[in-house]
Amino acid sequence: MKSLLRLIGISLVAAALLPACAAPKKTTPAPRPPYSQRADVQAWVAEAAQRRGMSAHWVAHQLAQARFLPQVPRLMTPAPKATSTAPDWAGYRNRFVEPIRIRAGVQFWNRHADTLARAETTYGVPASIIVGIIGVETIYGQHMGNLRVLDTLSTLAFDFPQAHPRAAQRQAYFQGELEQFLATAWREGTDPGQPLGSYAGATGLGQFMPSSQEQWAVDFDGDGHIDLMNSVADAIGSVAHYFQAHGWVSGLPVAYLPVFDAGTLDLPTLLAPDIRPSFTPEAMAALGVTPQDGQQHPGLLALIELKNGSNPPSYIVGTQNFYTITRYNWSSYYALAVYELGQAVAAAREGRTALPVTPRTAPAGPTP
Incomplete structure (x- = not known):
């Protein structure tokens, strides 16, 4: 307190003599109206109830119990570029x-x-x-997760952070998820105020x-x-x-390690489809990457790029099954972590150590 008062030029004695009226007044934010009392929500209730054959009164009653969770929009807001860190596969892997x-x-x-x-x-x-x-x-x-799903989905459906670059699209998505959540509870006769989950409603x-x-x-x-x-x-x-x-092919490998040909390597073409399998093994080899032990692979392949912070990126070759894992969470880092964790658990059950997948960096070549 002393240092603070000194900084603003007021001694402790002078501060004590200040009249009470000089003290700043504390203001409390106006209480938020229940979701069911908001005009935008009322319109949504009528439409959702009609679409799903629910009682509009029941839907409004449920939303009257929903609470706005201020931490949820914050968690959904992307970090500013100035403070965000570069993706790092090794750091991501070590978390899981x-x-x-x-x-x-x-x-x-x-x-x-x-x-x-x-x-x-x-x-x-x-x-x-x-x-x-x-x-x-x-x-x-x-x-x-320990947040009520009714609260998280209501917050994201009606108070999604507008700073998000795809705010309208994401808000529409969460309105659909809230509608489905309520429709399931209505059909099954369960209390939608009971389930707990993540900050996204999972x-x-x-x-x-x-x-x-x-x-x-x-x-x-x-x-x-x-x-x-x-x-x-x-x-x-x-x-x-x-x-x-979502397309899992029984018996198909998840990924191969790439073998690079520096003389023919064409990374821009190989990376253009992102993680979607788009190349036969022969077409990939013609562009400078051969899947190790996968030259006879029966389907299409994708070259997967993994960032390594400030270090050069590294790569693996993903199959249809790798792509299928990303349908659960649209991230190549996630898919590889899932695969590696499963392999590590399988090895530990058998008393052996799983060899980690070690993505390979590309050699310097004619790629612009």
């Missing part, structure tokens, strides 16, 4: 492929080995991929959004009800079904 998740993954796999094997047989998705997803998403159910061991749950979640334990938070079997089966529905 680490001892705590590997040990928890071994316990999870051992405990649910029969269910994982049944999901692999049913949907063709390896147990290691399912284990990798659930480990990256929630550390096998340890961190599924729930359960696999962090499904409401629309994903509606389309791809399955009752894998056969109890007549889908419960992604409390039924591990439902979560495992739903993750596997999601991958099958």
Whole structure:
């Protein structure tokens, strides 16, 4: 306090003699009206209720219970470029492929080995991929989120941060997710104020959004009800079904290491399709990259670039299955972390050490 008063030129004695009226008045922000009392929300309620065959009164009642969460828009707002850090694959990997998740993954796999094997047989998705997803998403159910889904989705549906570069598109997306969330609760007769999830409204061991749950979640334990938070079997089966529905090819590798030909390397052409598989092995080789051990690969491939902070980027060759993992989270870093975590857990169960995928840097060549 002394240093502060000295800085503003007021001694402690003088400060004590200041009249009370000189003290700044504390102002409290006006309370936010319940969502159900906002004109924009009322219009949305009428339209959503009509589309889904819900009672408009019931929908309005639910939104009257929803609370604005100020931290949620902040978490959705991209960091300013001046303060954002360059992507770094090694740093990203170390957050997820680490001892705590590997040990928890071994316990999870051992405990649910029969269910994982049944999901692999049913949907063709390896147990290691399912284990990798659930480990990256929630550390096998340890961190599924503690925010009410009704609050997060209402906040994002009606108070999405306008500073976001795709604010209108994202707000429309979350309005759709809120509508689906309420429609599911209406149909099943459940209380939408009960489920907890992430700051984006995802729930359960696999962090499904409401629309994903509606389309791809399955009752894998056969109890007549889908419960992604409390039924591990439902979560495992739903993750596997999601991958099958998004193009997983049973028996296909996830990625290959690239072998570069500096004389013919054409990175701009190879990277133009981004992570979508677009090149046959022969076409990729003609552009200066041969997939190691993948010259006879039966499908299309993509060259995946991974940034390494201030160091040169490195690369792997992704298959259709690598691309399918990115349909769960649209990030090549995420997909490779899921794959590596699953491999590390599988190796730990067998008492061996998994060799990490080591993306390779490109040599200097004629690429402009």
